[in-house]
Amino acid sequence: MYFFSYYGHWDGWNRDADKRTRDIYVLKNLKNRYTWPGQVVHECIARSLQNLSRGIPVLKLEEILRITRTMMREDFRQSRSGKYRQNPKTYAGLFEHEYSVDVTDEDWKAAADGVDLCLTNFYESDHYRALTELAPEHFLEIEEFAAFDFRGTKVRIKLDCATREDDRIVVWDWKTGKREEDEGVSPQMACYALYAHDAYGVPVDRVVTRRFDLYRNYLLEDSVTQRSLDDIQAYIEGSIEDMQGLLKDREENVADEVDFRKVERRRICLGCNFLKVCQPNI
Numbered sequence: 362m363y364f365f366s367y368y369g370h371w372d373g374w375n376r377d378a379d380k381r382t383r384d385i386y387v388l389k390n391l392k393n394r395y396t397w398p399g400q401v402v403h404e405c406i407a408r409s410l411q412n413l414s415r416g417i418p419v420l421k422l423e424e425i426l427r428i429t430r431t432m433m434r435e436d437f438r439q440s441r442s443g444k445y446r447q448n449p450k451t452y453a454g455l456f457e458h459e460y461s462v463d464v465t466d467e468d469w470k471a472a473a474d475g476v477d478l479c480l481t482n483f484y485e486s487d488h489y490r491a492l493t494e495l496a497p498e499h500f501l502e503i504e505e506f507a508a509f510d511f512r513g514t515k516v517r518i519k520l521d522c523a524t525r526e527d528d529r530i531v532v533w534d535w536k537t538g539k540r541e542e543d544e545g546v547s548p549q550m551a552c553y554a555l556y557a558h559d560a561y562g563v564p565v566d567r568v569v570t571r572r573f574d575l576y577r578n579y580l581l582e583d584s585v586t587q588r589s590l591d592d593i594q595a596y597i598e599g600s601i602e603d604m605q606g607l608l609k610d611r612e613e614n615v616a617d618e619v620d621f622r623k624v625e626r627r628r629i630c631l632g633c634n635f636l637k638v639c640q641p642n643i
């Protein structure tokens with residue numbers, strides 16, 4: 362999965378790409394009934410916050426829910442028609458349609474209802490109300506690709522949102538999955554804090570992380586301590602070493618498929634986007 366997601370799909374967007382590379386690119390862009398709702402929620406919230414950051418009023422919740430449901434129906438139709446195979450960036454593609462997975466109408470409805478629940482919890486929350494009261498210039502970034510240097514390696518990052526509150530930077534993360542979040546600073550949030558410290562020049566203990574579990578409607582707020590910072594730095598270092606250890610050429614960032622071991626576990630492979638091109642022994 363890792364090879365296909367980060368190396369194998371490369372150039373698959375070109376019209377003259379060979380068939381397998383093109384297939385990998387199309388499969389990489391597939392969503393599924395669990396990841397698709399999360400993406401819809403993130404995109405919807407990002408649009409609202411971008412409007413707030415430009416001083417543009419945000420629509421009422423009922424209108425947001427209506428528009429979002431319409432967009433999801435359109436995504437679903439596009440996916441079912443298979444248009445994404447021609448242009449996976451323009452048209453939504455779902456794993457369930459690509460692999461002809463039998464999904465009941467109730468299951469699809471549950472995915473859409475989950476979006477309604479997450480959006481309702483967000484727009485009716487005190488946290489959203491506080492965001493609407495921020496001055497536009499206090500929105501620092503919303504779903505933008507960014508990067509920071511970690512001991513000579515570029516670490517790429519995309520925050521759901523960062524805001525300024527007095528002398529603190531607040532890093533927001535919307536959680537839409539059904540898995541419950543652990544307490545304490547997660548490696549992901551510590552990494553975001555490290556980025557915010559680097560990008561905005563504030564001491565790391567002035568970075569606050571807020572994970573808003575939109576599904577269950579609660580917020581976890583943390584700040585990074587020196588201990589968690591040491592842990593995350595060791596974690597990033599180890600991850601970089603693991604990733605680079607798989608490369609054919611570290612300097613040029615070149616990978617070869619044969620160097621990546623297949624998982625070949627039935628339960629995992631049957632839910633993997635790349636099953637068609639990988640053909641594992643399961």
Ligand code: SF4
Pocket residue numbers: 362622623624625626629630631633634635636639640641
């Ligand atoms: S099909 Fe299985 S082995 Fe192949 S990429 Fe997916 S998870 Fe890995």
